[in-house]
Amino acid sequence: MEEKLVCVLDYGSGNVGSVSNLLQHLGINTIISNKEKEIQKSTHLILPGVGSFGSAMEKIRKNLPMTLIEDDVVYKKKPFLGICIGMQVLANYGFEFGKHDGLGWIEGNVEKIDSGDNPLPHIGWNNVTSVQESKLMMGFEEINDFYFVNSYCFKVQNESNLIAETTYHKNFASVIGRDNILGVQFHPEKSQGAGQKIIKNFLEYK
Amino acid sequence: MKNEMKYCRKCVYPFATVNLHVDDDGVCSSCKTFEAFEEIPDHFWDKRKERLKKLIKETSDNNDSEYDCLIPVSGGKDSYYQAHIITKELGLKPLLMTYHGNNFLPEGDSNRDKMRHVFDADHIIWGPNIEVLKKLNRLGFKRMGDMNWQNHCGIFSSPIQVAVKFKIPLIIWGEINWDISGMFDPNDFMEFSARVRHEHDLRGYEWYDFIGDQDDKLIEKDMIWAKYPSDEEILEVGVRGLYIGNFFKWDPNEHTKMMQDKYGWEEARQPFERTYRRMSNLDDRYENGIHDLMKFVKFGYGRCSDHASKDIRTGYMSREEGIEMVKKYDHVVSSDLYYWLDYVSMTEEEFWNIADTFRDPRVWWIEDGMWWKMNIWGGSSSYGVVHLNEKQIKSFNKKQDEIT
Amino acid sequence: MKKNRVIPVLLLKNGWLVQSRGFSRHQNLGNPIDAVKRLSKWASDELVYLDISRDNIYDTRRDDQGYKNISSFLGIIENISKEVFMPMTIGGKIKNLNDIEDRLLLGADKVSINTEAYNNNKLIEDAAKEFGSQCIVVSMDVKKTELGNRVFTKFGKEDTGYGPLYWAKLMEDYGAGEILLNSIDRDGSGEGYDIELLDQISSECSCPIIAFGGVGEWEHFKEALDKTNVDSVAAANIFQYTDQSVYMAKKYLSNNGCNVRKPDLLKI
Numbered sequence: 060m061e062e063k064l065v066c067v068l069d070y071g072s073g074n075v076g077s078v079s080n081l082l083q084h085l086g087i088n089t090i091i092s093n094k095e096k097e098i099q100k101s102t103h104l105i106l107p108g109v110g111s112f113g114s115a116m117e118k119i120r121k122n123l124p125m126t127l128i129e130d131d132v133v134y135k136k137k138p139f140l141g142i143c144i145g146m147q148v149l150a151n152y153g154f155e156f157g158k159h160d161g162l163g164w165i166e167g168n169v170e171k172i173d174s175g176d177n178p179l180p181h182i183g184w185n186n187v188t189s190v191q192e193s194k195l196m197m198g199f200e201e202i203n204d205f206y207f208v209n210s211y212c213f214k215v216q217n218e219s220n221l222i223a224e225t226t227y228h229k230n231f232a233s234v235i236g237r238d239n240i241l242g243v244q245f246h247p248e249k250s251q252g253a254g255q256k257i258i259k260n261f262l263e264y265k
Numbered sequence: 266m267k268n269e270m271k272y273c274r275k276c277v278y279p280f281a282t283v284n285l286h287v288d289d290d291g292v293c294s295s296c297k298t299f300e301a302f303e304e305i306p307d308h309f310w311d312k313r314k315e316r317l318k319k320l321i322k323e324t325s326d327n328n329d330s331e332y333d334c335l336i337p338v339s340g341g342k343d344s345y346y347q348a349h350i351i352t353k354e355l356g357l358k359p360l361l362m363t364y365h366g367n368n369f370l371p372e373g374d375s376n377r378d379k380m381r382h383v384f385d386a387d388h389i390i391w392g393p394n395i396e397v398l399k400k401l402n403r404l405g406f407k408r409m410g411d412m413n414w415q416n417h418c419g420i421f422s423s424p425i426q427v428a429v430k431f432k433i434p435l436i437i438w439g440e441i442n443w444d445i446s447g448m449f450d451p452n453d454f455m456e457f458s459a460r461v462r463h464e465h466d467l468r469g470y471e472w473y474d475f476i477g478d479q480d481d482k483l484i485e486k487d488m489i490w491a492k493y494p495s496d497e498e499i500l501e502v503g504v505r506g507l508y509i510g511n512f513f514k515w516d517p518n519e520h521t522k523m524m525q526d527k528y529g530w531e532e533a534r535q536p537f538e539r540t541y542r543r544m545s546n547l548d549d550r551y552e553n554g555i556h557d558l559m560k561f562v563k564f565g566y567g568r569c570s571d572h573a574s575k576d577i578r579t580g581y582m583s584r585e586e587g588i589e590m591v592k593k594y595d596h597v598v599s600s601d602l603y604y605w606l607d608y609v610s611m612t613e614e615e616f617w618n619i620a621d622t623f624r625d626p627r628v629w630w631i632e633d634g635m636w637w638k639m640n641i642w643g644g645s646s647s648y649g650v651v652h653l654n655e656k657q658i659k660s661f662n663k664k665q666d667e668i669t
Numbered sequence: 670m671k672k673n674r675v676i677p678v679l680l681l682k683n684g685w686l687v688q689s690r691g692f693s694r695h696q697n698l699g700n701p702i703d704a705v706k707r708l709s710k711w712a713s714d715e716l717v718y719l720d721i722s723r724d725n726i727y728d729t730r731r732d733d734q735g736y737k738n739i740s741s742f743l744g745i746i747e748n749i750s751k752e753v754f755m756p757m758t759i760g761g762k763i764k765n766l767n768d769i770e771d772r773l774l775l776g777a778d779k780v781s782i783n784t785e786a787y788n789n790n791k792l793i794e795d796a797a798k799e800f801g802s803q804c805i806v807v808s809m810d811v812k813k814t815e816l817g818n819r820v821f822t823k824f825g826k827e828d829t830g831y832g833p834l835y836w837a838k839l840m841e842d843y844g845a846g847e848i849l850l851n852s853i854d855r856d857g858s859g860e861g862y863d864i865e866l867l868d869q870i871s872s873e874c875s876c877p878i879i880a881f882g883g884v885g886e887w888e889h890f891k892e893a894l895d896k897t898n899v900d901s902v903a904a905a906n907i908f909q910y911t912d913q914s915v916y917m918a919k920k921y922l923s924n925n926g927c928n929v930r931k932p933d934l935l936k937i
Binding site: 074076077109110111177178179180181182183184185186204206207208209210226227246249251252 | 715
């Protein structure tokens with residue numbers, strides 16, 4: 060069996076450390092990098108992220124070798140997991156502090172959560188419910204709380220890309236995916252047991 | 266000023282006292298917690314007793330065993346008081362349990378063994394093998410300046426294991442240990458916890474820190490008594506450790522008299538050399554002796570400061586009298602030292618060579634080959650020859666410069 | 670639906686974990702790290718870790734124990750981040766963007782700012798822009814005065830002259846992601862939260878409010894969740910009184926109909 064090597068993409072986003080700590084805690088070979096050679100060597104890529112859509116995209120374009128990564132992920136089908144902002148940038152456009160271009164790898168836009176009377180940002184533990192079967196959500200029982208910190212959410216264009224939803228006044232996408240390209244709105248590295256399971260499931264993708 | 270020793274303005278504790286906090290008004294946390302307990306009017310103690318009864322009823326609903334509770338006992342005046350409250354005032358059937366660290370004074374042995382004669386209770390004694398204990402005495406001393414680590418570990422580990430094994434959900438402890446530093450207040454209703462055990466009783470060490478020494482070889486099987494059950498095991502039985510001192514007013518001098526009159530409890534046959542009290546610590550000859558001497562060697566105060574501070578608060582003694590006691594007793598090198606050296610086969614020189622490595626540079630300084638510190642009665646005095654080599658002295662002085 | 674968070678708060682004073690009462694009386698509980706391990710084991714929802722030292726000396730005054738005596742706050746955070754298994758907010762002595770960045774790099778997920786938000790309003794605005802609102806918690810301490818409730822800074826010593834509602838809304842406008850709302854009068858009293866205060870602020874603000882100050886029983890958490898719109902309930906002292914405290918709190922709240930995570934233990 061091929062030895063797994065996860066690359067946590069480093070583009071100047073604050074939480075590469077926590078993600079990498081979790082992976083190491085699970086005994087997985089991990090590197091934090093933005094270097095072409097190391098990205099190529101890896102079997103799995105994780106794009107973490109905190110902050111706003113626009114500033115994240117700016118840093119991504121500036122600090123990551125996007126041509127290589129796009130080739131690896133979109134064409135060579137390397138398993139890819141975007142976390143929080145890392146999931147949101149997969150969209151066509153994001154509307155936080157103005158309109159910004161995303162990567163466009165999964166059709167859809169990122170808009171402000173309609174939270175009704177509930178406070179924003181949406182901070183804390185919330186339930187994630189599958190709407191279709193997926194390897195990423197395998198083995199979870201009904202009640203699954205994950206840790207979220209977001210004011211914006213992903214509106215998918217194609218229902219087939221929606222894997223799981225979360226309710227906060229209305230439902231919003233908490234897990235999306237298209238083949239090997241996956242995104243989670245919550246923070247697996249902060250979600251204790253449930254988060255560890257998500258990461259383990261992600262590593263099952265080839 | 267370097268090595269300045271400040272003292273609580275009410276009792277005789279130095280600011281250096283372990284775990285003590287002193288607020289801006291110059292009164293220490295130990296005094297304040299005592300005052301908080303004193304402020305409780307009598308009828309509130311009745312309410313607190315009712316609260317205990319309610320808690321006991323709560324745990325008894327989950328109680329699969331035949332015993333109503335487990336009382337960790339040493340045979341001391343406190344143990345007698347706990348057993349008295351549980352069996353006579355509350356009419357319950359406890360299981361008494363003693364950790365035997367092999368340091369009992371003869372009158373301590375006799376008090377301990379008398380318990381099941383005078384109380385309606387069964388009694389389990391768990392004593393580790395003597396060679397293991399001797400090794401732990403040496404290792405504890407070398408590693409952390411405390412030959413009695415095994416005693417603290419045993420007392421706060423083995424009873425909880427027994428409670429889990431016998432499925433007894435209630436453990437009754439005695440004095441709030443932490444009123445010695447004033448960590449908690451009466452209305453906190455603080456209970457026994459793994460964190461407090463690990464940090465304060467065991468000082469951050471566990472059984473696995475003592476395995477693998479080249480000279481004093483120990484293996485995991487030697488340390489079964491020293492282990493603490495997991496959270497999962499504790500929650501399954503629902504074990505809780507309550508302190509009698511939270512529910513019944515604690516007065517050691519009064520309790521001693523009561524236990525002597527009612528049950529023939531015996532105080533120390535010989536006076537202790539390092540304190541004026543005779544009713545404390547008969548279960549361990551070193552607790553008032555060289556174990557406590559090490560506290561003086563480290564932090565510059567001893568058991569007599571503890572006792573005097575308590576007695577000043579309860580009005581048995583004035584602060585001036587307390588200071589006189591401290592002057593007389595805190596620094597004494599007691600004769601149990603020689604008993605211990607023989608027990609663990611160490612020489613006096615080896616003892617001091619190791620002991621001196623634990624002197625705290627915040628309290629002590631070296632002058633003309635002697636140890637010096639400030640005194641509570643004013644001025645400073647020397648307290649013995651420095652048993653460190655040149656390299657160690659340099660390192661001590663360097664540390665002192667860094668800290669102060 | 671999103672659960673209400675139950676958040677343990679740890680108070681650090683000169684290298685000691687402490688209890689606090691009325692912002693003026695403190696009691697040493699132990700070293701800064703062990704309590705974090707226990708809270709992690711009990712699957713706490715989050716951790717708030719506040720440095721309330723009045724100066725920069727961190728010293729547990731002994732070097733003979735099984736853990737290091739760490740002499741700087743950043744050193745302490747570095748060690749904590751190895752033991753913390755839940756989102757962590759670090760507060761205390763934050764004066765500028767560099768201070769915030771230092772803490773985030775050492776493992777904090779959010780930072781909490783109190784006095785400096787008053788000394789320099791722009792800090793909150795700049796911090797929210799630089800790091801995102803969701804990273805910025807404003808902590809406010811409220812005391813009753815003859816003129817009504819007032820926000821105090823500098824460890825509860827200086828009256829800002831502002832009422833809490835005005836201050837909370839101002840901070841929200843500047844970009845605070847959450848507000849940690851503390852009652853100085855209730856601090857360490859065990860008498861319960863200041864429900865009126867919590868109700869007032871939580872019904873007018875649109876960002877999450879975290880209740881703090883005065884918890885003496887698990888029932889007090891329920892009271893705040895039932896009677897006000899607070900998003901989360903926090904406490905410091907009470908979680909240090911009993912073993913498996915967080916587990917027992919969540920058990921009580923779950924059994925009594927509160928919208929909280931079920932009690933759990935992590936395999937650590």
